[in-house]
Amino acid sequence: MLEAIGVRSIEELFASIPEALRLNRPLDLPGPLSEAELIQYFRDRAAENSVGYSSFLGAGVYNHLRSVVTDTILLRGEFLTSYTPYQAEISQGTLQAIFEFQTLMAELTGQEVANASMWDGSTATTEAVLMAERLTRRRRVLVARSVHPEYRQVLATYARNLNLQIGEIGYMPSGQIDLDALRSAMNNEIGAVLAQSPNFFGALEPVSRIAEVARGAEALTIVAVAEAVSLGVVRPPAEADIVSAETQSFGMPPSYGGPYAGVIAAREKYVRQMPGRLAGLTTDGKGRRGFCLTLATREQHIRRERATSNICTNQALCALAATVHLCLLGKQGLREMAEQNVAKARFAMAELEKLPGVHRVFDGPVFNEFVLQFPRSVRMINAQLLRDKIIGPLPLGQYYPELTKCGLVCVTETTRREQIERLADAVRETLAVPV
Amino acid sequence: MLEAIGVRSIEELFASIPEALRLNRPLDLPGPLSEAELIQYFRDRAAENSVGYSSFLGAGVYNHLRSVVTDTILLRGEFLTSYTPYQAEISQGTLQAIFEFQTLMAELTGQEVANASMWDGSTATTEAVLMAERLTRRRRVLVARSVHPEYRQVLATYARNLNLQIGEIGYMPSGQIDLDALRSAMNNEIGAVLAQSPNFFGALEPVSRIAEVARGAEALTIVAVAEAVSLGVVRPPAEADIVSAETQSFGMPPSYGGPYAGVIAAREKYVRQMPGRLAGLTTDGKGRRGFCLTLATREQHIRRERATSNICTNQALCALAATVHLCLLGKQGLREMAEQNVAKARFAMAELEKLPGVHRVFDGPVFNEFVLQFPRSVRMINAQLLRDKIIGPLPLGQYYPELTKCGLVCVTETTRREQIERLADAVRETLAVPV
Amino acid sequence: MPDKIKKASRHVSQNEGLVFEKSAPGKRGFELPPSDVPPVDVNAVLGPDYARADIEGFPEVSEIEVIRHFTRLSTWNYAIDLGMYPLGSCTMKYNPRVNEHIARLEGIATEHPYQPQQLAQGCLQIMWTLQKCLLEIAGMDAATLQPAAGAQGELTGLLLIRAYLESKGNPRKKVLIPDSAHGTNPATAVIAGYEVENIRSDSRGQIDVEQLRKIVNEDVAALMVTNPSTLGTFEPRIAEVAEILHARGAQLYMDGANMNALAGVAQPGRFGVDVMHLNLHKTFSTPHGGGGPGAGPVLVKAHLEPFLPVPVLVERDGHLVLEPVRHQSIGRVRAFGGNFGVLVRALAYTLAYGPGIRQATEDAVLNANYIRKNLEGAFDLPYASPSMHEVVFSDNRQKKYGVNTMDIAKRLIDYGFHPYTTAFPLIVPGAMMIEPTESESKEECDLFIDAMRSIAEEAATNPDLVKTAPHSTRVGRLDEVAAARKPILRWQPKSSAESAG
Amino acid sequence: MPDKIKKASRHVSQNEGLVFEKSAPGKRGFELPPSDVPPVDVNAVLGPDYARADIEGFPEVSEIEVIRHFTRLSTWNYAIDLGMYPLGSCTMKYNPRVNEHIARLEGIATEHPYQPQQLAQGCLQIMWTLQKCLLEIAGMDAATLQPAAGAQGELTGLLLIRAYLESKGNPRKKVLIPDSAHGTNPATAVIAGYEVENIRSDSRGQIDVEQLRKIVNEDVAALMVTNPSTLGTFEPRIAEVAEILHARGAQLYMDGANMNALAGVAQPGRFGVDVMHLNLHKTFSTPHGGGGPGAGPVLVKAHLEPFLPVPVLVERDGHLVLEPVRHQSIGRVRAFGGNFGVLVRALAYTLAYGPGIRQATEDAVLNANYIRKNLEGAFDLPYASPSMHEVVFSDNRQKKYGVNTMDIAKRLIDYGFHPYTTAFPLIVPGAMMIEPTESESKEECDLFIDAMRSIAEEAATNPDLVKTAPHSTRVGRLDEVAAARKPILRWQPKSSAESAG
Ligand SMILES: Cc1ncc(COP(=O)(O)O)c(C=O)c1O
């Protein structure tokens, strides 16, 4: 091939890089490893992690059942190794799947339209706020303190330079947003109110009442959903104007933080301010139904500095995972899964509240997470639990100074009763030992 | 649908089964289990097996490296869930892959043609003998005692009712067939001579000399290959008239005995007496190249009681595994793999022969297996090795009464040096303790 | 593509030559870890008589080329995963994906057949549980899981009968086989050392019991009966048949390939069957994989148990043990314990359903009868006897237009379906043997019915369209005569000049 | 299909409606294990204000229907696994299959981001090792793996610059962006709170250094440069550019999307780059998955390290620790640690090559130049500057026949290829941006060259054939205008009357 090109050496092909900028030594990298060695390397790393432990962590990342069928589909080369479906004629598979994802998300969230995915729940939520800002042209946002702390941190990172002011609204003994505080903070400079439901404490927010307050000041209501399985039994945030969701619960493993798929759903009239890709239905010259990416004039590759967002690569394969997963579960399966979460959370709550000095902090309705107050530091308790191969509740003091000795407990349909009982026993034993 | 059919109940559809023959109770079966429970059930069973042990077993089933790519291909629904490619127009994928398998097998074995697969090495070998019987119309066969004992048992099962007489030929101190014994047993009532190379003791048989003797009596030479990786470095049995092989070593896991894929290769002139399916090259009406099953008049579905064999369902997907695996390895990779086997076997031999009272039984050339004599019962030694999580040599006394205290050791490219050294250490320790 | 074809279109499809044609020296698709022992000179170690020089013609391609090669090839196949696969007698049902996962688990796929049995209790438990399940489903007494496929199950069964009769003093000479039987039955009987006597079915396609009564004599070792028969109809007088045989000292073998019509509804053990096989790759959902692997467990009544192939799985002191020797055993029919990976999948299937397996049977029979009902108007039904899990039409009505079953089958391809089974059973000239299985939804069945009716119409109005089908595939009908006349069964280094597909 | 199309045919392809159209009440494709705790009345527990009645329109289908639905859909896609995917700027290289296996291992896929770090050392080690590898490849000092994609990497990078400049007293106002840049660059700059100043490329498509010298002032925070540029050419005066910026207190951001041209050959750190991102889904082979996920790690010089997003991974007493707070940090850009599963695959890729990654770069550049050389005669090359990993032609010569880049792209589909990138970079009207990557064999490149030449000929001799392409696909060109004018973005229960694809 060199000959065909008309050069004598590979080096010549790099002649346009000034000599001084070229690397004249081999890279100092480990490897090369053959396939078997590679697998062994990562098995060794896996062994340094938490295999064999029972975990009660949730807080935005959930352990739910996934079907082997989902992975079977994701691993089809035609989905796995294809690009963004710009060339519609040879991308109808991806496009129709996106259209189905958009429909499923709209149905679940009670919204009219949804996009093809965002990077995750936190960035989807942040982009929802930016979208509200574009729609209202107001630069102030009220955010419930019960929104996931990391979601709020991401919002803060983006907001800082966009001259967006964020006010925080506290929570009530129910664990829900303080509606009175919201009402008093509300005014017509506020562009949006952001709440999460189920919120970081696991509590369901009174979305319709929040929306009522917001609407009073012609502000938009944004509801973030971090635990999407809840939508199987919890009323959808239909009164919200924009919903941002994390779909990790739908067929994506925790995978130490990602990849997952965020999504934004909203009223149809807001669609031209939506960030992210959208697949739409259309026809070809012969009238055959087909799908294509549409409303691209919102996007960076067309609109550049006037785009609704800078997002380009999204989380398409994760959105496909959610689509396959939801098709498998179907209407009944999703409901049953959600119900099991509620039942198991109830059971765990009851078991744990039997322990001396342990009680629930909030009394609002919850889905599969709840906050407990312990008689001593959660970190200390957790250190003990590790000996029993249990990863205990998430200590909340790091996020809410007022919630020291409080821990967030999550149970899902994957948590076995016996694991809950072992947790209760282990905590009891730990507390029995004086500090 | 019942209505459309015109019946009132499902029961009615079974009306043709006499009442008395119907089952009027639910089946007494475990289950139903959901996907997650099913996986757990089999994980529990897996935990009752040998995970975590080092094994030195071969004897017809070998641990070789397999690529993730092979499984990726096998799991494509288009290969996994398709039937025998009788409808060629929508089965070209399977057909071309079979044609490639046939070619690869012919190349490897040094034969002119090969079939699309047999059930395994043992039945392929048996069918090779029956094929020879049809070709020669002679009912006597000489079989080396160094052929895998279970292969010989299968042959005996088939032979018994077909009035086929089997004479056995012993082995020499080299572990190879006793050529003198073969010569004296040879006469022109003998239809075929069957040897295995590498044989059950791991020794390579002098195929060309066996063939010479057979040819002297116008008998056919059949060579069985149970360890197909050997063909990467060992001269192919090109002088044989028929080769039967087990291809498990090419990308199939041990899987407690199957499924694997046998194959029969032979000279082209014998093809019309071959059992099993064959894919052939042809063209369609427009001259486009395509493949179809051919010479079906040999087969049971056409020829019924006059077929060359009763085989119908074969081991197609396993043959595909072998095809993908061999394409991945390629000429160089297969050779390198085979070389590593030879090198590791040499190393293991040297390490183990250092042990007091342990020595090789046979001195012929070997591939990756060899027989050692121990100063005490192999079963006793093995019982001790299990404590070190080692599965030791295969005791040969059960198959060859004259080889008590002898064990067959197998090492492949997957055996790590450190495992060999641990085996040697463990055997040394065991032997150090007086019985 | 005309509108009447609802289920399929045409789409761009990658060409791909033979892997040998893509080969280029020096490429490879898989690297080995470096050796951790001293290298050896293989030629020296093996010696010049045993060392190999080169593997002529062996391919050399990269990893991505392997992926593409086989991915492209795969796209030329039809598959259950793509749509209904109504091959009669083949029971092309859904192959659950979780079973593939399970069969590949560490501790399942990794186990060696010779490892100590105390370290194989998991494997043995899987086999034991499967045996128990199969025996319950079939109503039989003892089992062997060794046979690699249905045909080997047949052989095992006949050898059991032979050994049993031999133990009574006379193995006898003949096996009776209905003319409707699958080709493996007669082929197997011959390998078992028997002569085959084909018996004619009666006008309903069933066993002619009166005739049978006349034929069965001291020479008859067994009758091999498929029930439901290959016409998909239950043999209503099966119990009588068994009696006739037993009265004359002969045995009843049942080919259980059609067990998908009976599981949970009727147990062959109650029919008087002495021995039978099951096709796990049919009734028990293990994937056909383009032709195999399968597994053909054999189930027997107690009197045949002493003759089962070794090793025999038994429970002893709470442990499972493989008994290597039994003095009356017919011996081994296959090395090692059988197609274990297939057994694993079959057990997974069984456990997933549990007693609900009856539901699958009901749905299978429902689908077949639904299709029968809807196609009765369009195609000739040579035998009106009730259908169970499959229905056999003939091309009788289309013949007058010069259209035969194969033409209709090929035209089905254009309609997005895999054809039904053609030309079997032999008692139906121009047979069209349709088995939908329980996996098909009403929607898919309706599309199939539409397609078949539409083709029936085409046969009358535009027979050439049907006779030259398929029109939508990357290759048309292939010249099978030429293929068989001068067989090209492998690629040859020199033939590389031939053009790529 | 005419003979000149060597790489593709047409084949039968399954149709498939929307999953909602296939739904039937009561079906489901996945069963849950029964609950082992007492059941609760969810409506009572949640209360009427919070309990949901029904999910209107939600699908109900069986497992096999799900398998078939998505399998059928998949067959409508082109993919790297099927053939060359020469999208310029996208680096569509082979996605190693072993990486998919690794990312799904127990202990990798199963780990929760909040589990105690002493139980996550394996995950942290993967991230740590990947960071070290990326830093070595890029010649930079510190890294964050948090950004979810290239665009978020850009944002992170600009926020770092902003924080740094702020720490010096003035965040400044503008970011300079060449007119050849990818759309994410300007879009990102705006989100980072900057104004965008687009700068014109010079006649060779490169940065106009003299012009730059004039523009850079106290208002300029940074220049975002893509190197090699989107024309596939190395910016020869990049070091000078860095100097100019640094001299005026501005920073140099490098968009590392084209790192596949440099890995192992040159380290951007030596060019004077202050901050850059990498696209692991391009250079590091992680699958694009139909549009994502990716990962956009950001690499910085030491002076920017204090500003990295939290948490920051550090080594302390032989353990790896995530530092949650750093007082100068820009904060978080994403919840949790990033697209960890993508990082795993990228590390697997890197370890598989090791220092041999240079070979991949060389092959990528070789392939691009081979294609360039072979297509120069047929297509217009608007910029003659040397190509690295990709080459950009234009449709200039074909325009006179009324054929544009999109037409040629669509016609490539008939030839069995995915099109190149059309209409980017903007500085080339009618751009045809071709990036073969190192994964393509000479055989596949030759087929591509043949196809392109053949299309060039068709454009001259039979322009209509090209303008109406593709002709081989299941749907033709879609009406994108109608789609955007009256967007239908979801299925609605009532719209189910529409006919199935
Ligand atoms: C009725 C019948 N009997 C026997 C067989 C043979 O079974 P196998 O292919 O598993 O050997 C078949 C398979 O097609 C069959 O349909």
Ligand SMILES: Cc1ncc(COP(=O)(O)O)c(C=O)c1O
């Ligand atoms: C040059 C260039 N810059 C930036 C990007 C954006 O990267 P991402 O899609 O990962 O956000 C791309 C991706 O297409 C690109 O090609």
